[in-house]
Amino acid sequence: MAGIKLIHHVNVQISDRDRTREWYENVLGAEFLDRGAINQRQLQLRIGTGEMHFTVTPEAASTGHFAVEVDDWDGMLLNLDNLGVPYSRSPGSVDAPLRTPEDNQYQGRREDNGEHYTYIHDPDGNMIELVYHPLGLTDSAGNPVALADNTKRLRWKQKDYVARIP
Ligand SMILES: [Fe+2]
Numbered sequence: 001m002a003g004i005k006l007i008h009h010v011n012v013q014i015s016d017r018d019r020t021r022e023w024y025e026n027v028l029g030a031e032f033l034d035r036g037a038i039n040q041r042q043l044q045l046r047i048g049t050g051e052m053h054f055t056v057t058p059e060a061a062s063t064g065h066f067a068v069e070v071d072d073w074d075g076m077l078l079n080l081d082n083l084g085v086p087y088s089r090s091p092g093s094v095d096a097p098l099r100t101p102e103d104n105q106y107q108g109r110r111e112d113n114g115e116h117y118t119y120i121h122d123p124d125g126n127m128i129e130l131v132y133h134p135l136g137l138t139d140s141a142g143n144p145v146a147l148a149d150n151t152k153r154l155r156w157k158q159k160d161y162v163a164r165i166p
Pocket of ligand 1: 065066067129
């Protein structure tokens with residue numbers, strides 16, 4: 001059976017393209033992807049090794065949430081502090097129980113794999129879960145598996161293309 005290699009992109013509705021681009025660049029280190037004519041229809045950004053696509057919508061409906069893996073947990077929280085971006089371990093419930101000794105109102109740890117997590121919101125209220133797995137990634141046999149590199153200017157290979165509708 002055919003499978004999936006990775007999630008290529010997630011599309012999120014927004015109300016202001018420039019504000020969204022600036023926020024994702026500053027907060028998550030996103031990179032603008034210049035897609036030529038497509039730029040008029042969507043804002044497309046690379047975040048890590050994946051893509052986020054944003055569509056300006058008059059009544060932007062916020063997502064449930066999506067999660068991104070952070071490469072430097074303490075560095076990310078410091079950046080959030082410096083930018084004044086609030087983050088919370090339990091945005092839906094301030095009374096969520098503390099489950100590990102490291103849990104506090106700002107961040108938590110999953111009991112099973114030590115995953116660090118917290119939640120932020122983009123300017124349109126889309127909730128983003130930030131996660132960090134200190135134990136890394138393994139295959140079913142327990143062998144370490146490296147993630148794809150987050151190399152600047154990473155892009156899917158392009159081909160010459162002539163639009164049918166100019
Ligand atoms: Fe989640």
